[in-house]
Structures are given as structure tokens and as C-alpha cells.
Amino acid sequence: MGSEAKTIAKGIQKISFIDKVKPHVELIAAGLSGVLIAVGWLFDQYNQEADSIIAYLLAFVIGGFFKAKEGIEATYENKDLNVEMLMIFAAVGSAIIGYWTEGAILIFIFAVSGALETYTMNKSHKEISSLMELQPEEALLLINGIEKKVAVSELRVGDHILIKPGERVPADGVIIKGRTNIDEAAITGESMPVSKGNEDEVFAGTVNLSGSITVQVTKASNDTLFQKIIQLVQSAQSEKSPSQQFIERFEGTYVKIVLLVVIAMFFLPHFLLGWSWHESFYRAMILLVVASPCALVASIMPATLSAISNGARHGILFKGGVHLENLSHLGAIAFDKTGTLTKGKPEVTEVIVKNGLDQDTLIWKAASIENHSNHPLAQAIVKYAKQTTGKDLLHPDSLEDVPGWGIKAEIAGEQWKIGKAAFVGRETAENAADPGDVRAKELASQGNTLVYIEINGETSAIIALKDVVREETKVAIDQLKKHGIQTVMLTGDSEKTARAIASESHVDEFFAECLPETKVDHLRQLKTKYQTVGMVGDGINDAPALAIANVGIAMGEGTDVALETADVVLMKNDLPRIAEAVSLSQRMNRIIKQNVIFSISVIVLLISSNFFQFIDLPFGVIGHEGSTILVILNSLRLLRN
Known part of the structure; x- marks a missing residue:
């Protein structure tokens, strides 16, 4: 039995090691490719040409495997060429004309930028993965006063569970006995504990800080608010913004144009400008590298994912990049009065x-x-x-x-x-x-x-x-005004009451005695005047208005109803978070604009330098791939608070 236990322990350690290494395998491959390039260069210095080529070939295969696999699979799936294929052609072309070192360096830097992009994706998913780990796997089920440890998946609506101090809440439910303080940061992004007693709701994934409580389960484990948040953010991260969709449509056409120009450059400079065949082919290979829109393609997705993850960490859930992008263009924002401003x-x-x-x-x-x-x-x-x-x-x-x-x-x-x-x-x-x-x-x-x-x-x-x-209403409205956004209150109250609340809350204008359908009419008018309009409501009776707005924002307060009705959900009824969301959107769009302008400028500069024979292949590789790495690093800034 002792040897069996040791074997099992070794197996567990091996699995644990693989799990730790797996997220970094692309970076490891890139690093190994760099080492092989150095080895190949040393062999080259000592005139060991065969050994040098073998080292470079290994650098090609190990460093380029992941990006080549990604490019070939995407080409097969979409029936369209992509930037990864351009890089493969450029590296192979460099090797054909004897530029093994340059081709290997191209693969190495391309591998580094790919590893960095993967790191960005993993980083943006990290908050969601860590959230998923917060929900306990077991719960203490009470049966006739006797505690029984069961899997959370076995819990049924109506079951009574005991949650002790320091434990995480395993399922959504209502407290039927006891009083405690709950840390709801995983749900609302709010760090301050919330006092809870009889008949108060508790949510899976939150932490019971003080007293023991008995909770009656109200939702199945796969239907908890916690699970819905995870699903919503995962869905948002897979949904592409309009800018990203445009770039991806543009990429296929651009790649074909580049390949046609490269083919032309094989022949035309030789016949029209008197270049040698070697020089024409060499310049065509440089063009293949520098004209590739890698940095342009990487300008948007990492920034969008980083911003969505940043918002989720602070209790602001976006249902997709399109809504995050639209927030920065808001000309006006309308608020329901009851439960929102008040x-x-x-x-x-x-x-x-x-x-x-x-x-x-x-x-x-x-x-x-x-x-x-x-x-x-x-x-x-x-x-x-x-x-x-x-x-x-x-x-x-x-x-x-x-x-x-x-x-x-x-x-x-x-x-x-x-x-x-x-x-x-x-x-x-x-x-x-x-x-x-x-x-x-x-x-x-x-x-x-x-x-x-x-x-x-x-x-x-x-x-x-x-x-x-609400105490925070005035602050929130004033912050939105600083962003140049017109603030409007929509309410069913009388003119006199509406005027008083509007004055107290600092909104710019108000519409009183509104029925749900008249709120929709007012929003249509606001859209005509301000183009992009947001609507903030409680996510239930304001559903028609939330739907007609360019960006519907629901005041969540931990309710799953809000998750179904709006484009953006504030998991806590914290109005100043709206201004935070607008600022995050503006930061994201500003960074995307910086990335796009920078990447296009670098491409134009490198293409011009190549045509006038000012740049050699190594510098073209460094300039092109370096710009890709820089735009990804720039996007990563959005993960910071």
C-alpha cells in the first residue's frame, strides 16, 4: 500500500506541475527558440553550417508551432488567409534565400508577441477563473437537526444548510436562523461587509464573516446569481466589439492585397528598376514581414478583454464589447426615479x-x-x-x-x-x-x-x-456632467414632486407623470437629439426603456433579473459606478485609438523604408514585431485599477 500511495502522490504532483506550466508553454517555447537561435549563430561563427541550419530549423519548429497551428486552423476554418500565414510565408521565404538567422529571429519575436497576447487573454480571464474557484464544492445539509456534508450539486430548493463563521456560502438562499456579517465582494465588488439577519438573502460565493446561520436554499447550484455572473462575463468576453469585427473583416482582404503586391515585387523592380533577382526577392520578403497587420489586429481585442475584466472586478458587468464601446459616446443618460435616484x-x-x-x-x-x-x-x-x-x-x-x-x-x-x-x-x-x-x-x-x-x-x-x-446620487450626477453627458429623470410622479427630486438630485431636466410607454417615447426623442443615449433603471418595470436605449444600465443590487434586462449591470446600487464605467470606456477607446494610429504609422514607415532600400530584414522584423508587442502592453494597462 505504501508504494501505491507514493505512486499516486507522484502522479498528483506531475498533474499539478503540468497545470502550472500549461499557461506558460508558449512563452517557454519562445524562450527555447531564442536559445536555439543563439546556438545556431555560434555554430555559424565557427563555420559549422550544417549544425547551424539544424539549430535554426529547430528554432523555426519550436518557436513557430503555436502560431503556425493557429494560422493554419483559422485559414481552414474560415477559408481565408490571415496574418499568421503571412509570417509563415515570410519565415520560409527568408530561409529559401539563405537568411536563416533573420527568418529564425522573425519566428522568435512572432512567438514572443503571440505568447504575450495569450498572456493577456489568460490575464483577462483570471478574475472569472478565480471567481469560479470561490464557490464551495461541499455544504453542511441539516436533516432533522443533524449535520451531513454533501456536494453542493446535490442541494435542492427548500433544503436547510448550516454556514459557519469563515465559510463561503455554497448556494443562494434566505437566512431562517442567526445573524452575521457577509463579505459580498465577489458579487458586488464592494469591500465593506453587509449585516444580514432573518429573511435576508445570501448569495453563493460570498463569505460568512461572523455568526453561524441557517439558510434555506432558494436556487439550484447551476442557477445561482454567482453562476449567472460567470456566464455573463464569459459571454461578454467572447462577443466582439464593432471595431474588432471591422478589423477582422479587413484582415482577410488586406492579407490578399499584401500577397499580390509581394508577388508583383518579385518581378517588377527587376524589370523596371534594374534590381537583381536576389534583391527583388529579398525586398519582397521584407515587404511580407513589414506589411503584415499583426499590430493592427492586436490593437483592439486585448484592450476590450482587459476593460471587461477590470469592470467585472469592480462589480460592473458588461454584456459585450459593443456596450462598453458605446458608453464613451453617450450624449445623454436617463434615470428612472424610484429605486434608482431615490x-x-x-x-x-x-x-x-x-x-x-x-x-x-x-x-x-x-x-x-x-x-x-x-x-x-x-x-x-x-x-x-x-x-x-x-x-x-x-x-x-x-x-x-x-x-x-x-x-x-x-x-x-x-x-x-x-x-x-x-x-x-x-x-x-x-x-x-x-x-x-x-x-x-x-x-x-x-x-x-x-x-x-x-x-x-x-x-x-x-x-x-x-x-x-440616495446620498450618492448628487455625486454620481455631477460626475456624469463633468463627462459632458446630459442627465434626465423619468418618473411617474406629479410635476411638483418630480421638480423637487430633480432639483435635489442635480439632474439637468425631467419628465413627470411618465407611463412605461411614455418613457420609451421620451428616449426616442433623446436619441434623435443626442444620438447615443443610456437608460438607468431597476431592470424590471423599466425593461422597455432599457431595451430602446443604446446602452441599458440596470441597478443590480444582486438581483438576477437585472442580468437579463440590461446591457450593463451594476451589481450594487452604486450610481457613481456609472461614471467609472464611462471613464473605463473612454480609457479603452483612447488606448485602442493609440494602438491603431501607432500600428498603421509603423506599417507605413517600414513599407516606405523597404521600397527605398533603407531597411534590412532584421530591422524590419524587429520594427514590425516590436510594434505588436508594444500595442499589447499598452492594452494591458486597462487591467490596472
């Missing part, structure tokens, strides 16, 4: 109480009555009372709900009415003599909804409630 739930902003009455007691009794209603305003009053008084609520002696108006109740021998102004016998705050009504009028003008309280026939209090603007 918190989405009304909060008590002020309480006005008649002189002589105790505010805490009044709020406590009002909340005891409102606790029997499911209306959002009623629940906001109950929440406020629990926070301010800390008392257990009473049970009214009698209660009558008057739909559309308010609620009547008897409590502690008092007759109460809570509801609209007209419900308590008043038209508006302005028509009453109480000084508090002046303040009530101000609150109403600021977008607050007023709830009136009447006790024993007398108006005793006014409660102001409002869907409060």
Missing part, C-alpha cells in the same frame, strides 16, 4: 405635532393603528416609530380601513383618523390656521407626501414622508 421606499422626513401633545406618544399610537395596513406609507410610519420609541405596539379597540382615503380607529378611548387632508376635513394645509401648516406647505413643495392625523375631531399632527434621494 431609495425606492418612503421615509418619514418630519413630524409636526400640535402644541401640548407628546410627539413620541402620538407616533407610537399612530404606528399601532398603521401596523394593520400594508400601504407603503403606513409601513414607513411603523418603521419610524419603532426606531424612535422602541416600544411594543398596541392593539386598537376598533379599526376601519377607508380605501383610497385613510384609516379610522379607536385606541385608548380616543377616536383617530389617519390619512389624506380631505379625510380629516381639510382641503389643504394652506386653508388651516395652525402655524404648523406653513411648514407643511413647504414640505409639500419639496416633494413630501403629507399624512394628517385627527384625534377626537381635531387635527393633531402632520407626518411628512418622502422617497429620499
Whole structure:
């Protein structure tokens, strides 16, 4: 048994070593090719021509294997030539005319640039691979109070699982017992832990930091939010941007043109300019190298992948390069109000109480009555009372709900009415003599909804409630304005409320009393005026508007619904991330533009130098392949924060 265990251990170590080496095999092959070139050059110095050629041939085969394989497979699959084939022709041509060293150097530098491009791809996928490793493979299933360790794939909806401090959450679910702090950085990109208790959602891949919790599983392991994020980013990385699609269409035609010009250069300079056959062939080989659009082809894809990965690491998910590219062209961006610019739930902003009455007691009794209603305003009053008084609520002696108006109740021998102004016998705050009504009028003008309280026939209090603007909204809107983007609010609220919220949130303009279909109409008008328009919403009731916008941005808050409805998803309801996404898009497009201009300039310079016989093959190789390496390195800058 001991020898068997050793054999197994050696096998595991061997597999582990292969797994570690595999991502770097292209770079290793390129390095070995470089060593063989040096060996071939040394043999050449000592006039050992046969040994020198063997070393160069090995450098050709080892260094060029991966790129040649890629080029031949792509040519066979697409029935079209590509830049890899140009490099193969150039290297073989160099060898034919006796320039073994130059041909081998071409293969070596081409192999290095290919290895670097592969490194970029691997680097851009690294965040996704590391995410996939975060989801646990096992979970503690509770069966009649007894813990049983099972594979996560065996969990079913409705199962109860125990998650201890320090463990990762194995499945999406709802806490049914316990309280803890959860690190949700893997989902939202937010480093601050979130406090969770009964009925709160938890997501697979997040970390339980403190207390033990019992969770009821709500989704199968292959349907978790975590899995959907991974699938979405993988899909985005495989989707090509318009710029990339154009370059790939351009590549096939360009390669054919280069080959035709190279063939012409075999003959025309000999007959028209008096060049020797050797010189004509030599210059044709240099043209084959320097005219190849390797750097141009590598100008876009690495930059796009790097930007998508950067966004995913910060909780900004792009569904493809096209949406990332469009963000930098935004002329205007429209926001849904509720749940986007505001918190989405009304909060008590002020309480006005008649002189002589105790505010805490009044709020406590009002909340005891409102606790029997499911209306959002009623629940906001109950929440406020629990926070301010800390008392257990009473049970009214009698209660009558008057739909559309308010609620009547008897409590502690008092007759109460809570509801609209007209419900308590008043038209508006302005028509009453109480000084508090002046303040009530101000609150109403600021977008607050007023709830009136009447006790024993007398108006005793006014409660102001409002869907409060998020703290980060103003910062986010101001950042977008700095980018020169027009900001617009679309809301179903009244003109007065919309005006107040628009002023508070700093948006440039607003449209009030919008139905879902009128939001779509407004977006069409904005697109006519600003060409490229974004829409930010909660991903559910704003789906039509998100669909019509050039870039639909959903406020995720960890909901998988948002993943289905928008082009860009903010995994946390963090509005300033939109400006970050715009900045990332601008950086990406700026780097792509730099790459394209630089690569075209190098190609034109090298072709001109070759025609005037200013450049030799080694310098053509270095200039061409060096430019490819530089544009890839430039793209890698987008992986930085």
C-alpha cells in the first residue's frame, strides 16, 4: 500500500506541475527558440553550417508551432488567409534565400508577441477563473437537526444548510436562523461587509464573516446569481466589439492585397528598376514581414478583454464589447426615479405635532393603528416609530380601513383618523390656521407626501414622508456632467414632486407623470437629439426603456433579473459606478485609438523604408514585431485599477 500511495502522490504532483506550466508553454517555447537561435549563430561563427541550419530549423519548429497551428486552423476554418500565414510565408521565404538567422529571429519575436497576447487573454480571464474557484464544492445539509456534508450539486430548493463563521456560502438562499456579517465582494465588488439577519438573502460565493446561520436554499447550484455572473462575463468576453469585427473583416482582404503586391515585387523592380533577382526577392520578403497587420489586429481585442475584466472586478458587468464601446459616446443618460435616484421606499422626513401633545406618544399610537395596513406609507410610519420609541405596539379597540382615503380607529378611548387632508376635513394645509401648516406647505413643495392625523375631531399632527434621494446620487450626477453627458429623470410622479427630486438630485431636466410607454417615447426623442443615449433603471418595470436605449444600465443590487434586462449591470446600487464605467470606456477607446494610429504609422514607415532600400530584414522584423508587442502592453494597462 505504501508504494501505491507514493505512486499516486507522484502522479498528483506531475498533474499539478503540468497545470502550472500549461499557461506558460508558449512563452517557454519562445524562450527555447531564442536559445536555439543563439546556438545556431555560434555554430555559424565557427563555420559549422550544417549544425547551424539544424539549430535554426529547430528554432523555426519550436518557436513557430503555436502560431503556425493557429494560422493554419483559422485559414481552414474560415477559408481565408490571415496574418499568421503571412509570417509563415515570410519565415520560409527568408530561409529559401539563405537568411536563416533573420527568418529564425522573425519566428522568435512572432512567438514572443503571440505568447504575450495569450498572456493577456489568460490575464483577462483570471478574475472569472478565480471567481469560479470561490464557490464551495461541499455544504453542511441539516436533516432533522443533524449535520451531513454533501456536494453542493446535490442541494435542492427548500433544503436547510448550516454556514459557519469563515465559510463561503455554497448556494443562494434566505437566512431562517442567526445573524452575521457577509463579505459580498465577489458579487458586488464592494469591500465593506453587509449585516444580514432573518429573511435576508445570501448569495453563493460570498463569505460568512461572523455568526453561524441557517439558510434555506432558494436556487439550484447551476442557477445561482454567482453562476449567472460567470456566464455573463464569459459571454461578454467572447462577443466582439464593432471595431474588432471591422478589423477582422479587413484582415482577410488586406492579407490578399499584401500577397499580390509581394508577388508583383518579385518581378517588377527587376524589370523596371534594374534590381537583381536576389534583391527583388529579398525586398519582397521584407515587404511580407513589414506589411503584415499583426499590430493592427492586436490593437483592439486585448484592450476590450482587459476593460471587461477590470469592470467585472469592480462589480460592473458588461454584456459585450459593443456596450462598453458605446458608453464613451453617450450624449445623454436617463434615470428612472424610484429605486434608482431615490431609495425606492418612503421615509418619514418630519413630524409636526400640535402644541401640548407628546410627539413620541402620538407616533407610537399612530404606528399601532398603521401596523394593520400594508400601504407603503403606513409601513414607513411603523418603521419610524419603532426606531424612535422602541416600544411594543398596541392593539386598537376598533379599526376601519377607508380605501383610497385613510384609516379610522379607536385606541385608548380616543377616536383617530389617519390619512389624506380631505379625510380629516381639510382641503389643504394652506386653508388651516395652525402655524404648523406653513411648514407643511413647504414640505409639500419639496416633494413630501403629507399624512394628517385627527384625534377626537381635531387635527393633531402632520407626518411628512418622502422617497429620499440616495446620498450618492448628487455625486454620481455631477460626475456624469463633468463627462459632458446630459442627465434626465423619468418618473411617474406629479410635476411638483418630480421638480423637487430633480432639483435635489442635480439632474439637468425631467419628465413627470411618465407611463412605461411614455418613457420609451421620451428616449426616442433623446436619441434623435443626442444620438447615443443610456437608460438607468431597476431592470424590471423599466425593461422597455432599457431595451430602446443604446446602452441599458440596470441597478443590480444582486438581483438576477437585472442580468437579463440590461446591457450593463451594476451589481450594487452604486450610481457613481456609472461614471467609472464611462471613464473605463473612454480609457479603452483612447488606448485602442493609440494602438491603431501607432500600428498603421509603423506599417507605413517600414513599407516606405523597404521600397527605398533603407531597411534590412532584421530591422524590419524587429520594427514590425516590436510594434505588436508594444500595442499589447499598452492594452494591458486597462487591467490596472
